[in-house]
Amino acid sequence: MLRLSLDLLANGLIYGCFYALMAVGLAMIFGVLKIVNFAHGEFFMIGAYTYVLVALNLSVSPWLALPCAALAGAALGWIVERLLMRPLYAGYASWGFMKDEYAVVVTFGLSLLLVNLVDKAVGPYSYKGPSLIEASRFALGPVMLTGQKAIATVVAVLIMIALALFLKKSVWGKQIQAVAQNRLGASLAGIDATRTTSLIFAVSGMLAALSGALLAPLINPSPDVGSFPAIKSYVIVVLGGMGSVWGAMIAALIVGVSEAFFSVYGSYDYRDAFGLAILVLVLLLRPQGLLGQKGRDV
């Protein structure tokens, strides 16, 4: 019983870390633009595919394929912001009244486009990415792990620590916080809000792509691989408090662990519903989400 509980806790925390990488980017975009990016799962998918294809087809070390995936995700995020998101705030005054509709339609359309594009260009078959380290499987106390799962979790935690430091300490991080708090105010203070928004999309794309790349050896990516983590991320972002990065991190771990326990001690069939039940419960008791008070400052 204790061994099973420890297993579930470890597994829940591990997947919670990956959910967090995904959800944080989504929360940052919402924090700044107040829109939901429905193509966020496809940033994850692009990262997973870049990692797998670079490592397998170019026979490159997986450790080099990882930054390639991060670059691909960042580039995609930057392009999406430049080409599709800029009409939301860059001088298209008449667009203001239909901002939400535009964002939903354009990101949803982009999601379908990217899934079908990869399906046609790469093919429908799934690919298992190469592991970052050779160790096949080992026991860590009562917990059985693969080398990939262990190292990917460590990398994911390091990325989140780096992100936290970036947001708190760097000039760019402070600019992001300022734009999230008050876009006009930040502009009046001399911050280039447009450039900062580009940066947010690039960072968001990079985080999702890294999550996809780290999970690629574990979840055998196929073109529609992004839909599953994306749905989790939407739940996590709302649970954490719309736009709150710290809320998203905490909520991701809560969702990961509670789903693992509910699957075994409750019902496996309803584990996804359980995540939604927690969401409803939290929203009833605390409508702004877990860290909703600080939700709008990234």
Added chain:
Amino acid sequence: MKIRQLATGLACMGATLTLLPAFAADPILIGASITQSPPGSVVQGTQVKDGMEILKDMVNAKGGVLGREIKVVYEDNQGIPEKGRAATEKLISKDKVVALAGGHQSSVCLAEIEVAHRYKVPYVNTNCWSDDVRKRGYPEVFNTSPYNTLVSSSMATTLATMGVKRVVAFAENTDYGIGQAKLTGELLKQKAPNIEYKYETLDRASKDFTAAILPLRANPPDVIVMSMLPPAAYIVMNQVYEQGLAPSAKTILYDGGGLADYPDFWQNVKEGGKYLLSFALYHPAMPQTQLAKDVAAEYKKRTGNDVNRLVLQAADSLHLVVEGIRQAKSAEPEKVATAMRTMKFDSLRGVSNFSTQAGYGYQQWLDIPFVNYELTAEKQPVGQTVLIQAPGQKFDPAKIVRPK
């Protein structure tokens, strides 16, 4: 000089045109509603299309049927039943297809046969395993596909022969997966009531199944049955391996979907695929017609992959429609259906005819050949696997190799 070149060119063109079959009338249209984009199984859809295209080209190269070229009109149903229904409606009412073939996902087939039945257009089920497709008793639906009762019955017999005590099945949340897992349990109760059996339904869209696997570690079953399709099946296999559960000296992993057939199998499972015991509908050691060999050779030429059961099933479905048209001497849907119902059909996988018994056997080719084999080495091609049950033979558990 130029005049000589021109004359030579014209002569070559003339010779080419003479060699190509000439078709006097409009092509005969046959509809295929398959999955060509997510979220359905695009892998299956691709293989079905490959098989049908190869057969179509072979038929047309020999002059078509009734002197007319055949053409397959494809519609993408994305593996979604409502889209399959709409695609079938369009193929019948707008494209005026003579018959439909290629259906490969049970939930979609169940929606599509309603439309085919309403219009009385023949519908050849290529790969929908759910017994419910047959149980509706529609005279327009012809089943050359494997069916859950066949697979579950064979698997239950295998489990009983192995003398195991405890079996757990992982079933994907589809008509195929749940249907197969339930039926295996019911048949096990009859064949070996002492075997403890339970199944767990898994979401095929999920990427983490650890929570379903972990509770088994404390008391591993003798066999884990997989009623799942890729890519979810690959992930489950990897996670079962990662947890040290199976394959092991104690626990055998038994696949009921022919996973090793898929071209991406070894790329996706690696060491987790070794020692997999598999119920399979194709093995090179099985008797094959010349047409099957020709399709296999052409498939290898076009894709570089070895042929598998789904490609052959797809080619077989179109072959049945073509033979139906030939025997009916007509491209009228109702006449074609009547011919298909009564004719003896030389399929790619043996001689077949359709049963008239009610229930799962309705208009079903009942005696579909199958084998059981074990993968004993990594990256092992199906042709080199160890046959635990050769075609037409009994299952021999003594041949099973277990990890030390």
